Amino acid sequence: MLNYIAHRLLIMIPTLLAISFIVFVIIQLPPGDYLETYVAELESQGENVDPQKIAFLREQYGFDRPFLEQYATWVFGMLQGDFGYSFEYSLPVSDVVGDRLWLTVLVSFATIIFTWIISFPIGVYSATHQYGWGDYSLTFLGFIGLATPNFLLALVLLYVANVYFGTSVGGLMDEQFIDAPWTWAKFVSVLEHLWIPVIVIGTSGTAGMIRRLRANLLDELQKQYVVTARAKGLPSFRLLVKYPLRMSLNPFISDIGSLLPQVISGAAIVSVVLNLPTTGPMLLDALRSQDMYLAGSFLMFLASLTVVGVLVSDLLLAVLDPRIRFQGGSR
Amino acid sequence: MKLLAFVFALILIGGGGARALELQETPGLLDDIANGRLPPVSERVPLDPSIVDMVAEGKTVGRHGGTLRTLMGAAKDTRIITVYGYARLVVFNPALDLVPDLLEAVEIEDGRSFTLRLRRGHKWSDGHPFTSEDFRYYWEDVANDENVSPYGLTRALLVDGERPAVTFPDETTVIYTWSKPNPYFLPALAGASPTYIYRPAHYLKQFHGRYQDPDKLAAMVEEASKRNWASLHQRRARQYRNDNIALPTLQPWVLQTKPPSQRFIFDRNPYYHRVDSAGRQLPYIDRLIADIVGSSLVPLKTGAGETDLQARYLRFDNYTFLKEGEQRNDYKVRLWPQMIGAQLALFPNLNNNDPVWRAVLRDVRFRRALSLAINRYEINQVVYFGLALESNNTVLPRSPLFRPEYQKAWTAFDLDRANALLDEMGLTERDDDDIRLLPDGRPLFIVVETAGESTEQTDVLELIGDGWAKAGIKLFAKPSQREVFRKRIFAGETIVSIWSGLNNGIPSADMSPQELAPTSQQQLQWPKWGQFIETKGKAGEAPDMPKVKELANLLKAWENAVGIDKRSAIWHRMLKIHAEQQFTIGLINAVLQPVVVANRVHNVPVKGLWNWDPGARFGIFRPDTFWLDDVAAQSAEK
Numbered sequence: 001m002l003n004y005i006a007h008r009l010l011i012m013i014p015t016l017l018a019i020s021f022i023v024f025v026i027i028q029l030p031p032g033d034y035l036e037t038y039v040a041e042l043e044s045q046g047e048n049v050d051p052q053k054i055a056f057l058r059e060q061y062g063f064d065r066p067f068l069e070q071y072a073t074w075v076f077g078m079l080q081g082d083f084g085y086s087f088e089y090s091l092p093v094s095d096v097v098g099d100r101l102w103l104t105v106l107v108s109f110a111t112i113i114f115t116w117i118i119s120f121p122i123g124v125y126s127a128t129h130q131y132g133w134g135d136y137s138l139t140f141l142g143f144i145g146l147a148t149p150n151f152l153l154a155l156v157l158l159y160v161a162n163v164y165f166g167t168s169v170g171g172l173m174d175e176q177f178i179d180a181p182w183t184w185a186k187f188v189s190v191l192e193h194l195w196i197p198v199i200v201i202g203t204s205g206t207a208g209m210i211r212r213l214r215a216n217l218l219d220e221l222q223k224q225y226v227v228t229a230r231a232k233g234l235p236s237f238r239l240l241v242k243y244p245l246r247m248s249l250n251p252f253i254s255d256i257g258s259l260l261p262q263v264i265s266g267a268a269i270v271s272v273v274l275n276l277p278t279t280g281p282m283l284l285d286a287l288r289s290q291d292m293y294l295a296g297s298f299l300m301f302l303a304s305l306t307v308v309g310v311l312v313s314d315l316l317l318a319v320l321d322p323r324i325r326f327q328g329g330s331r
Numbered sequence: 332m333k334l335l336a337f338v339f340a341l342i343l344i345g346g347g348g349a350r351a352l353e354l355q356e357t358p359g360l361l362d363d364i365a366n367g368r369l370p371p372v373s374e375r376v377p378l379d380p381s382i383v384d385m386v387a388e389g390k391t392v393g394r395h396g397g398t399l400r401t402l403m404g405a406a407k408d409t410r411i412i413t414v415y416g417y418a419r420l421v422v423f424n425p426a427l428d429l430v431p432d433l434l435e436a437v438e439i440e441d442g443r444s445f446t447l448r449l450r451r452g453h454k455w456s457d458g459h460p461f462t463s464e465d466f467r468y469y470w471e472d473v474a475n476d477e478n479v480s481p482y483g484l485t486r487a488l489l490v491d492g493e494r495p496a497v498t499f500p501d502e503t504t505v506i507y508t509w510s511k512p513n514p515y516f517l518p519a520l521a522g523a524s525p526t527y528i529y530r531p532a533h534y535l536k537q538f539h540g541r542y543q544d545p546d547k548l549a550a551m552v553e554e555a556s557k558r559n560w561a562s563l564h565q566r567r568a569r570q571y572r573n574d575n576i577a578l579p580t581l582q583p584w585v586l587q588t589k590p591p592s593q594r595f596i597f598d599r600n601p602y603y604h605r606v607d608s609a610g611r612q613l614p615y616i617d618r619l620i621a622d623i624v625g626s627s628l629v630p631l632k633t634g635a636g637e638t639d640l641q642a643r644y645l646r647f648d649n650y651t652f653l654k655e656g657e658q659r660n661d662y663k664v665r666l667w668p669q670m671i672g673a674q675l676a677l678f679p680n681l682n683n684n685d686p687v688w689r690a691v692l693r694d695v696r697f698r699r700a701l702s703l704a705i706n707r708y709e710i711n712q713v714v715y716f717g718l719a720l721e722s723n724n725t726v727l728p729r730s731p732l733f734r735p736e737y738q739k740a741w742t743a744f745d746l747d748r749a750n751a752l753l754d755e756m757g758l759t760e761r762d763d764d765d766i767r768l769l770p771d772g773r774p775l776f777i778v779v780e781t782a783g784e785s786t787e788q789t790d791v792l793e794l795i796g797d798g799w800a801k802a803g804i805k806l807f808a809k810p811s812q813r814e815v816f817r818k819r820i821f822a823g824e825t826i827v828s829i830w831s832g833l834n835n836g837i838p839s840a841d842m843s844p845q846e847l848a849p850t851s852q853q854q855l856q857w858p859k860w861g862q863f864i865e866t867k868g869k870a871g872e873a874p875d876m877p878k879v880k881e882l883a884n885l886l887k888a889w890e891n892a893v894g895i896d897k898r899s900a901i902w903h904r905m906l907k908i909h910a911e912q913q914f915t916i917g918l919i920n921a922v923l924q925p926v927v928v929a930n931r932v933h934n935v936p937v938k939g940l941w942n943w944d945p946g947a948r949f950g951i952f953r954p955d956t957f958w959l960d961d962v963a964a965q966s967a968e969k
Contacts, residue, residue, distance in 0.1 A: 089407070
């Protein structure tokens with residue numbers, strides 16, 4: 001097992017290096033650079049920019065250097081914990097991202113918990129009452145959740161929340177609390193705003209989760225060990241929880257690898273619509289304005305999360321499911 | 332507008348018995364004065380403050396206090412507060428005359444020597460005196476320091492490449508002199524994004540290699556992880572960008588929030604140089620708050636009443652939605668015309684690489700025919716509810732240079748005449764679909780390229796295509812992406828492109844007609860000629876059409892002309908050439924900008940104008956005179 005972990009850890013290094021190179025190439029692929037985008041944006045608003053100043057900035061930002069040199073500077077910087085400089089914000093990348101990360105974590109966590117709380121009982125109910133009225137109507141609801149575009153739902157809820165509950169539009173707290181120290185009032189304000197993104201981001205996930213749980217559970221329920229256990233007279237609820245439900249959890253664990261990055265970036269569009277101070281909109285803006293170090297650092301961060309997530313889920317699976325563990329050992 | 336009159340005007344302002352005024356203390360600052368953090372108002376305002384006669388400006392005398400909320404789309408929009416604040420050495424007033432603002436007076440000799448007189452006792456927002464030393468620091472240690480400005484002087488300070496002679500006779504006098512007239516100097520100082528010829532020397536010297544101990548400076552550079560001190564200096568000195576809370580300013584409101592943030596707070600500048608006629612120091616409003624939200628969310632939040640003053644990121648098609656929220660959220664939507672020469676204009680690329688197309692596009696009959704085959708009335712009705720003006724890409728009625736023939740030449744929807752012109756050109760052959768053929772037999776397909784950013788452009792092109800089809804021309808719209816769009820035009824690969832027209836649609840004769848002559852690569856109708864003149868012949872191609880050469884010569888003549896009559900004559904000549912030649916085919920202008928003003932905000936004009944330069948958006952109406960009526964009876968009129 002230790003060997004296995006060490007092997008997996010070592011292989012992460014070339015993987016991440018390769019990703020960093022691809023990321024950097026792709027960010028640089030669109031024509032122009034940050035300054036050209038910047039100038040074009042200012043000009044479209046009627047502002048004009050002094051060419052002398054742009055020439056000065058181009059040199060300061062190192063855009064006049066060859067591509068490989070820019071890449072090397074970035075990678076070596078990252079190894080030393082320096083993620084480079086965000087042109088858009090004129091600040092080091094780490095300063096820009098700082099505050100947003102934990103709000104992202106908060107929203108994501110609340111969303112995951114919401115998803116699980118809703119989808120677990122429904123999934124189990126649907127599977128055990130297959131093709132019943134309850135199954136059909138809950139499935140119907142789930143499909144509606146899956147089919148409604150998130151951003152549309154977000155806009156509708158925003159309007160409703162504003163007109164009927166008087167919550168300010170968008171954001172994660174009332175304006176007066178931004179940058180304010182934490183108080184009870186601020187916490188309440190955050191809770192007031194949190195439910196919209198949680199519901200919006202959660203609904204589509206919930207539907208998917210219900211379907212998967214239902215399908216997995218149905219597979220297991222047909223198996224012979226269930227029949228055996230039932231024949232032996234095990235109470236049906238205890239039976240359900242102890243065997244088939246546990247088995248049907250495997251896919252969730254293996255999902256962790258993709259779940260982590262999805263949670264950070266997946267809700268980007270909703271976050272843009274809802275104006276959440278999370279990392280998604282920032283990544284989107286950075287990519288659009290070719291703010292290459294900010295975008296690059298984000299993508300590297302996501303890549304690392306995926307790589308780590310896959311490792312964690314593999315290890316967890318091995319811990320959870322003896323069959324995987326033993327097969328792994330015999331190899 | 333009239334620079335001579337302007338000298339007299341400011342002598343009046345300066346001599347108008349400033350001391351007769353009894354200054355009143357600002358209620359919001361009483362605490363700070365009581366515990367000694369601030370001196371009393373008489374020591375804060377300059378000895379000769381700028382006195383604003385509200386009644387003469389059609390405004391009401393206001394009250395101190397309150398917080399004004401507005402919405403911005405990105406953290407770097409903090410610069411827009413610098414634009415709205417609009418404290419400049421000289422400014423344009425709503426009548427578009429240049430008047431002194433931070434300066435007490437400007438004396439101009441032959442249009443080439445400018446004596447700038449500062450206000451005695453004027454102070455930066457940190458209380459340090461604002462003197463000619465700040466101008467000297469800029470000139471000697473910024474503009475002429477090869478570390479800080481390796482790429483030379485900004486264009487407005489050069490006349491045919493000649494540098495000014497700058498002297499600083501005393502604490503309140505600065506003199507810029509060139510050997511030839513420099514008509515660009517004062518407008519640049521009054522720009523929305525102005526040319527700054529002063530820096531807060533007392534603050535910035537600590538970042539300058541000439542004044543700071545090298546070791547200490549190296550440590551600071553290291554700490555800020557900058558390449559060198561010049562980079563650090565540049566980063567700390569951005570007066571326009573307004574993102575350094577330590578940088579002293581002369582603007583009405585001072586940034587208090589260190590970026591990055593989602594909410595930027597600006598507090599009143601206690602040393603601001605303007606007072607109202609009752610002796611109250613401006614600005615009236617104590618605090619501005621700019622919340623950063625996604626720009627797409629701005630209309631929604633505005634409709635929900637979460638801003639007190641908003642126009643940025645609102646578009647005409649938000650109007651009905653915004654109007655719906657008026658009652659519920661206690662605001663009014665006003666419509667201010669935008670002052671660009673054309674909301675949308677077609678740019679035939681006269682530098683097209685294809686010899687056949689180039690010859691066709693350069694034929695004035697072709698461009699006129701294209702213009703005649705456009706039903707502008709229909710565009711106005713369909714896309715703009717009939718509220719915009721059907722016009723060439725030219726000056727607007729508000730400009731003193733306006734003449735109806737510039738607006739209307741070749742804009743009537745007249746298919747017979749368009750077809751006659753095209754027939755006259757010899758484009759009489761047609762293919763099976765009744766599309767005319769080019770001289771070399773290719774069908775006359777015009778691909779109009781767009782930057783792909785708004786459906787407005789593609790909607791309008793759809794309407795134009797209907798008209799052109801009846802003239803035997805097939806239109807294809809090709810959306811791309813902004814950088815690609817520009818590069819293709821610069822390279823001469825585009826036939827026709829669509830973009831907005833003249834940036835300044837309300838010029839006076841004293842403002843430069845440079846947009847009408849080839850001066851820049853950014854001019855989409857002749858990018859290569861513009862580049863040639865912009866780079867002084869190093870890149871691009873020399874103009875070879877007589878009318879374009881004439882425009883270039885007229886611009887030269889304007890630069891050397893002194894006096895309003897000569898300058899007007901040149902302007903009119905250039906505008907006439909443009910209207911006749913249809914180098915750009917303007918479609919529509921004076922499109923309305925929704926401006927949402929909360930009912931508690933006063934002194935925002937009902938009929939304004941929305942323009943960048945001159946105008947500075949709200950700046951020309953001086954937001955320091957805006958006031959709020961719901962401020963808790965802070966004994967303003969004691």
